[in-house]
Amino acid sequence: MFTADALLALGRRLIPYVLGAAIVVAFYLLFTGWLDGVKADERAAQKAVDQRVIDKLESDVRQKTAEAAAADQAHARAVEAAQTTISNEVTHDYETKLAALRARLDQLRRDAKADPAGGGGREQPDVPGVPDAAREPDDVAGSDGFHGGGVEAPDRSPIDALLGLAFEADANTVNLIALQRWIAEQRKVER
Numbered sequence: 001m002f003t004a005d006a007l008l009a010l011g012r013r014l015i016p017y018v019l020g021a022a023i024v025v026a027f028y029l030l031f032t033g034w035l036d037g038v039k040a041d042e043r044a045a046q047k048a049v050d051q052r053v054i055d056k057l058e059s060d061v062r063q064k065t066a067e068a069a070a071a072d073q074a075h076a077r078a079v080e081a082a083q084t085t086i087s088n089e090v091t092h093d094y095e096t097k098l099a100a101l102r103a104r105l106d107q108l109r110r111d112a113k114a115d116p117a118g119g120g121g122r123e124q125p126d127v128p129g130v131p132d133a134a135r136e137p138d139d140v141a142g143s144d145g146f147h148g149g150g151v152e153a154p155d156r157s158p159i160d161a162l163l164g165l166a167f168e169a170d171a172n173t174v175n176l177i178a179l180q181r182w183i184a185e186q187r188k189v190e191r
Helices: 003-116 156-189
Strands: none
Touching: 003 156
């Protein structure tokens, strides 16, 4: 087998190879460690850049969200203001027309009282008045043509009753026209 001298001689011959291999391994370990350090620095730098991008994105999203909420609120206020304006205009127009109808009814009633014969002095036959129609199923029409509860008053003429019905029909027409206008105008408001 091997003797101690033979082993020593073999060791002396292998020492340069072992030392060379150790230097290569050390160099490799140092180089990879240095690369890991460089990569770690690059990763840290990239992470910092990524974090700044994320922070900027979050800030932009918060800002855009706040701007959108403010724009939504402003738009809602504008829509509400437009709807209120439309409602006020239609209501004013309706009330003006209704007041004109009432004035016309009052004028016609005054004219009818001034000329009870109704037709330039021509005498009309005495015809009993027609009772007003009932307003509800279990109600009887009132003497004023608007409320239930009684027989026609003797001082109410058929012309006055007819004028009352005509006024109600005209008022309902004006009301429905105003409602249609209100709906049409409200539809035009951008929501």
